[in-house]
Amino acid sequence: MPDPQLFDAVCGLIRSVVKLDAEVPMTPDSTLVDDLGVDSLDLVSVFLEVQDAFGVVIDEEDLTGIVSVGDLVAYVAERRASQAA
Amino acid sequence: MASDRIVVVGHAAVTCLGTDLDRTWQRLVAGESGLARHPERLDPGQYLQDIAGLVEGVGPGTDREDPTIARLGSRFVHFGLLAARQAWAEAGLDRVRDELPSDRVAVVVGSGLGGMDLYHAESRRAAGRKTLATGPYLVPGLIANQAAGQVAQQLGLHGPSLSPANACATGGHAIAHAALLLRAGEADLAVCGASESAFTPEIVNGFVTMKALMGRKPGDRAETDPGQASRPFSADRAGFLMAEGAGILILATETAARRLGLRPIAGLLGWATNSDGFHVAQPNPDRVRRCLELAIAHAGLHPEQIDYYNAHGTSTTVNDRVETEAVKAVFGEKAKDLPVSSIKGAVGHALGAAPAIEAAVCVRALREQVIPPTINHRPDPALDLDFVPGQARSARLDRVLSASFGFGGTNNALVFGRWTDA
Numbered sequence: 001m002p003d004p005q006l007f008d009a010v011c012g013l014i015r016s017v018v019k020l021d022a023e024v025p026m027t028p029d030s031t032l033v034d035d036l037g038v039d040s041l042d043l044v045s046v047f048l049e050v051q052d053a054f055g056v057v058i059d060e061e062d063l064t065g066i067v068s069v070g071d072l073v074a075y076v077a078e079r080r081a082s083q084a085a
Numbered sequence: 086m087a088s089d090r091i092v093v094v095g096h097a098a099v100t101c102l103g104t105d106l107d108r109t110w111q112r113l114v115a116g117e118s119g120l121a122r123h124p125e126r127l128d129p130g131q132y133l134q135d136i137a138g139l140v141e142g143v144g145p146g147t148d149r150e151d152p153t154i155a156r157l158g159s160r161f162v163h164f165g166l167l168a169a170r171q172a173w174a175e176a177g178l179d180r181v182r183d184e185l186p187s188d189r190v191a192v193v194v195g196s197g198l199g200g201m202d203l204y205h206a207e208s209r210r211a212a213g214r215k216t217l218a219t220g221p222y223l224v225p226g227l228i229a230n231q232a233a234g235q236v237a238q239q240l241g242l243h244g245p246s247l248s249p250a251n252a253c254a255t256g257g258h259a260i261a262h263a264a265l266l267l268r269a270g271e272a273d274l275a276v277c278g279a280s281e282s283a284f285t286p287e288i289v290n291g292f293v294t295m296k297a298l299m300g301r302k303p304g305d306r307a308e309t310d311p312g313q314a315s316r317p318f319s320a321d322r323a324g325f326l327m328a329e330g331a332g333i334l335i336l337a338t339e340t341a342a343r344r345l346g347l348r349p350i351a352g353l354l355g356w357a358t359n360s361d362g363f364h365v366a367q368p369n370p371d372r373v374r375r376c377l378e379l380a381i382a383h384a385g386l387h388p389e390q391i392d393y394y395n396a397h398g399t400s401t402t403v404n405d406r407v408e409t410e411a412v413k414a415v416f417g418e419k420a421k422d423l424p425v426s427s428i429k430g431a432v433g434h435a436l437g438a439a440p441a442i443e444a445a446v447c448v449r450a451l452r453e454q455v456i457p458p459t460i461n462h463r464p465d466p467a468l469d470l471d472f473v474p475g476q477a478r479s480a481r482l483d484r485v486l487s488a489s490f491g492f493g494g495t496n497n498a499l500v501f502g503r504w505t506d507a
Contacts, residue, residue: 019155042156044221057215 138328197437252491256441332441355384361494398427
């Protein structure tokens, strides 16, 4: 289970970038493209906003592995931890 | 059909006087100015001039933001689409949607500078990043044809699309080229005009540096009343004041208008465009004069048949002098009796959008039979025309001429006529 605070922050950011209605449910298993309807340009926007907001760098080769909201939250958490180490 | 007349069936403007043409017109004929000091948006630490004509209450980040284009943060796209939606609604085109093939509607909406505001904002964001990435909507929001693109996308139009970029004559070129598409049989209707918002320190300060835009002037009458900063044809004119906004006309062939049951508001009788071939920024008096003559001739008219001249009238020393001389050369003895006014005293200079805003105002003037005034006017003995100073004037208006001139030596003139079914 991802850190609830981080999860909420990432969800808020996704909602803001993609202009998702508050009623659209978002769980760790929600896939960005299929469930949330994030298109290719919005996906880049989401990653960029995450980078700016959390001070992490998402490597190009890691992008394909980030499919769900949970994947993104876990990636951010791992990056922050490795940067702090 | 080459002989088909071209009619205006929709006209709209988004300006610093109002977010629609009704409000803009109402304040314009009341002699009001939309120019104000905006230190919160135009930080005096970064901008050499904070008096401007800003559109307020619509656009990105506002309560009235158009949700269909929320990802595009460039203001010119929002203003262009807003004006296009207004003109479209006025024309009643949704009612005839089934009879209107979408590939017979052209979109010709230009912009002088495109999304410079977005470019500036994204550049600043990118500078603070650890990577070289920029936002994925920078390029789509920056490109000067995106207002046209969004008009086509959001209104579901699939005809020819063009986006002139002819500096401060852009909107006039857009209308002229839309008319050419109709004349050539390439479309039955055209959504045309221009949109602009280019407030960045580089653009504003660049205009000030080249002494086109009025910088801060201690002791100037604009210091106590920013609404007096722009004063076309005045003795103390000191440069233009930058503004933002959009102007859109919907043109139709008369045949298409009749078939669809659309109500013409005015006729587009003639137009002309030409080049100075002279200088990067200074107008060429002979070519300006020639452009006016060509437009009048293209309309099949003589100069004495023009009832009102809507001037480019930027409030710069050079433009207003050259334009006055051109009017005198074209109209001869009649020049002194010809009402001439510039609305830039009231709405500032919205660069590429200005000619389209002025075209919409000319159409409204024909409908209302009222000439909007040149506000803030103090007579200059060297500029001795009837500038309709201060107060709007009722007049019999059958044909009006509107002209615009842009850096790079590009000129445009349009002739509109009061609509009669005869």
